Amino acid sequence: MKPRASKEKIVLAAERLFNDNGVHSTGIDRIIKESGVAKKTFYHHFPSKNDLIAEYFRRKDLRWFERLEKFAAKGKTPQEKTLFLFDALKEWFQEPDFQGCPFIRGLSEFNKEGADPKIRQCLDEHFSRTTHLVEALLKEGCPKEYKKIVPQILSLICGATVLAHATGDVRLAKINKKVALELLEKHTRK
């Protein structure tokens, strides 16, 4: 086996297990067994489980923004770009292993006294970066009122994600896209 492939195999196994069973419920031994590496190899790449968890969140964050930007690029105006974010959600919700947002799930497990600071930082940065992305789009699209609309759009994104996870209803993406459209039309017409 290629030495450099070990780290990747660990992260891929962790990604699947964390997604299916939750982060806390997934033991190191299980990750090691399923990735097929030796325990020493694991601890060579990740000094502790928390380092793997942080890496997991960094990767999820990266892919989240790749997806959002891929869809936003389909729109011509900032308003269109914003609306295409909901198509990104639709694509996400339809994935067979969709288990809700890793960061919202992460809040449950790591947003507490005593949790590893580098993990909490991953969560904080993810939420603030998502906010900034929407903020940047709306600042361009409706510069006078973007401060009002940003939390509304973020609520629609969050709400769709949680409800799609709780109920399995993929249509939430489309439903909230329409609400977003109405909000944007209303605040752009003025």
Next chain:
Amino acid sequence: MKPRASKEKIVLAAERLFNDNGVHSTGIDRIIKESGVAKKTFYHHFPSKNDLIAEYFRRKDLRWFERLEKFAAKGKTPQEKTLFLFDALKEWFQEPDFQGCPFIRGLSEFNKEGADPKIRQCLDEHFSRTTHLVEALLKEGCPKEYKKIVPQILSLICGATVLAHATGDVRLAKINKKVALELLEKHTRK
């Protein structure tokens, strides 16, 4: 100590610890220590930890609907009742120990293969009962279009809750109440 008080003390300690540290992260020993009962007493009332967890969710569910109904009762029309739900959220978000929705958090920990069925049932019932409450209000308020609006209102409730937890911004309740008002006005005028 009064014998009948033991069960209550256990549940109260569990409620605080589950809220502060998460359900999985809270060990039986900690709950026993903080509630001040003997281990045998604990297992007398709850055959297993999962039974305590189910009881925890049943109580949270009960209080959630008590609160929603208390606020809904302040409105005269179904539309007003629906809008008052967001004032219930505001009250909730302002509590010093607000740590997000226990059921959304529970999804992260228990919505997986192998989780205790009675716990998953608590979660499922909570989401469907909340849906039915909103559905009942809107069915009365705008009978022709309630099917469209229910998921929108639920999204606004969910989104506000998650974002208030993630960012600490209590204003989400008020912001989304306004969006809900616009949605209801639009669909009632027709």
Next chain:
DNA sequence: TTAAAAGTAGACAGAACTGTCTCCTTTTGC
């Protein structure tokens, strides 16, 4: 009053978890 129910205190078993360590082999990079 008295038997049953509920409680206290805490040892203990058995499993699971994180992280360390040893011994040895393979791969990489200069």
Next chain:
DNA sequence: GCAAAAGGAGACAGTTCTGTCTACTTTTAA
């Protein structure tokens, strides 16, 4: 080619977790 880095296999320590059990005391209710 060869030293250093990376990897394999797995024993082991130390902790924590759930759940059981013994021995004894207090409260409740008929």
